[in-house]
Amino acid sequence: MNEFDRISKNFSSSEGKDLKLKALNGFKDILPGEAELWRQVEDRARDIFARFNFAEIRLPILEKTELFARSIGETTDIVEKEMYTFVDKQITMRPEATASLLRAYIEHGLYVQKPVQRLFTIGPMFRHERPQQGRLRQFHQMDVEILGSANPRVDAELMAMGTMLLSELGLCVSLEVNSLGCPACRPAFRENLLSFLESRQDALCDDCKRRSITNPLRVLDCKKPNCRSIVEDAPSILEHLCPECAAHFSEVQDGLRQLGIDYSLNKFMVRGLDYYCRTTFEFTTTDLGSQSAVCAGGRYDGLVEQLGGPKIPGIGCAMGMERLVLLLLQKEQKIEGPAEMDLFIAGLGDAASRIAFSLMQSLRKEGVRVAMDLDNRGLKSQMKQADKAGARYVLMIGDDELAKNTGMLRNMATQEQQGIPLGDIRILIETTTTGRHV
Numbered sequence: 001m002n003e004f005d006r007i008s009k010n011f012s013s014s015e016g017k018d019l020k021l022k023a024l025n026g027f028k029d030i031l032p033g034e035a036e037l038w039r040q041v042e043d044r045a046r047d048i049f050a051r052f053n054f055a056e057i058r059l060p061i062l063e064k065t066e067l068f069a070r071s072i073g074e075t076t077d078i079v080e081k082e083m084y085t086f087v088d089k090q091i092t093m094r095p096e097a098t099a100s101l102l103r104a105y106i107e108h109g110l111y112v113q114k115p116v117q118r119l120f121t122i123g124p125m126f127r128h129e130r131p132q133q134g135r136l137r138q139f140h141q142m143d144v145e146i147l148g149s150a151n152p153r154v155d156a157e158l159m160a161m162g163t164m165l166l167s168e169l170g171l172c173v174s175l176e177v178n179s180l181g182c183p184a185c186r187p188a189f190r191e192n193l194l195s196f197l198e199s200r201q202d203a204l205c206d207d208c209k210r211r212s213i214t215n216p217l218r219v220l221d222c223k224k225p226n227c228r229s230i231v232e233d234a235p236s237i238l239e240h241l242c243p244e245c246a247a248h249f250s251e252v253q254d255g256l257r258q259l260g261i262d263y264s265l266n267k268f269m270v271r272g273l274d275y276y277c278r279t280t281f282e283f284t285t286t287d288l289g290s291q292s293a294v295c296a297g298g299r300y301d302g303l304v305e306q307l308g309g310p311k312i313p314g315i316g317c318a319m320g321m322e323r324l325v326l327l328l329l330q331k332e333q334k335i336e337g338p339a340e341m342d343l344f345i346a347g348l349g350d351a352a353s354r355i356a357f358s359l360m361q362s363l364r365k366e367g368v369r370v371a372m373d374l375d376n377r378g379l380k381s382q383m384k385q386a387d388k389a390g391a392r393y394v395l396m397i398g399d400d401e402l403a404k405n406t407g408m409l410r411n412m413a414t415q416e417q418q419g420i421p422l423g424d425i426r427i428l429i430e431t432t433t434t435g436r437h438v
């Protein structure tokens with residue numbers, strides 16, 4: 001089993017045993033080894049968010065159910081069947097971050113401090129879906145939102161940021177863009193689409209038969225092959241845009257060209273949430289089967305007002321971290337191991353072990369990464385542990401050394417050893433540590 005199989009299947013040594021207490025279906029542990037890869041993704045994202053002037057916001061996991069019903073839309077898949085709701089309390093574990101972020105934005109009047117707010121948040125989301133590779137019930141998103149600007153350049157900038165992050169992670173994805181128009185241009189399109197769908201009712205799947213009455217746009221992004229081929233001939237929203245939306249969309253594309261961002265148009269991308277208007281986009285990959293979207297988002301100019309705030313436009317997108325990590329694993333991306341230890345202290349005998357124990361604490365206070373064997377095993381076993389921990393130095397303290405308040409310091413790379421006063425250990429390690437302040 002290679003690294004990818006091991007991590008993507010969450011292989012554990014107790015596999016096969018009849019364990020009663022296992023994680024819930026669709027909920028996954030992120031074990032050491034994989035966790036480092038997650039941190040790399042997150043660090044790179046934070047670096048890029050800072051380059052684009054985004055500030056972090058941290059939000060609660062539970063919100064009133066009404067928040068999601070009102071923003072995401074009553075007839076969307078998420079609200080209809082994917083939410084984890086405590087029905088007796090009318091609260092829900094967030095299925096996405098935009099609604100919560102906007103709730104906080106309005107509640108704390110963040111629009112007063114700055115006319116344009118650029119915010120990001122990273123964390124778990126919950127949807128009761130059918131679990132499969134790249135689709136979990138607890139999954140993680142990196143979510144970014146720009147509030148306070150309807151400027152099409154903002155849309156281009158956000159997509160440029162997504163492109164930069166995915167390319168700096170070494171991933172090969174494509175960007176698809178569409179415009180969903182606004183409340184002025186959508187009714188005519190809806191009418192046209194409705195009569196098209198009515199003429200093909202019999203051929204649609206049961207879900208789409210229902211959707212064509214409750215939420216006809218949804219039919220356009222049905223994943224079933226038969227429905228897909230039917231909607232090929234459906235009318236396009238792009239041909240129904242009002243002059244303002246058409247101009248906005250053309251400027252978005254102009255912005256993308258100016259920033260050198262490759263994209264293609266996808267007139268059927270409607271996205272699974274009701275709050276979108278005008279620009280919508282998705283970054284997709286062909287390497288994850290039907291879980292092809294790694295990042296998706298769009299503009300939601302009426303949403304702040306709809307949630308009780310002022311009339312403020314906004315745009316945002318969310319990246320699915322599980323899918324990014326899976327892609328990196330498929331590429332057999334080299335995973336950085338845990339941070340290497342500076343020093344392993346091998347105390348030999350009870351008295352030396354006691355000294356080592358308190359020396360370890362004072363060195364840690366100084367910023368040194370130190371480990372020791374608390375169980376006082378033999379020197380051979382301790383040297384093995386030091387090797388496994390990737391320690392750059394081992395300090396051996398035995399009875400002889402202890403009497404002189406010294407230790408024997410071994411450089412694990414060169415195998416050189418020297419006796420040193422215990423008080424000098426930090427200086428010695430510091431002067432030989434490059435690239436890290438201790």
Ligand code: ATP
Nearest residue numbers: 134135136139272293294295296318319320322323
């Ligand atoms: P999909 O079409 O794959 O169901 P979506 O349109 O429901 O995606 P969004 O709500 O736009 O997804 O969320 C943004 C991103 O979050 C997706 O592009 C995907 O990368 C990720 N994502 C969404 N749902 C899941 C899930 N259940 N498990 C893992 N990642 C997910």
Ligand code: MG
Nearest residue numbers: 077127129272
């Ligand atoms: Mg979905």
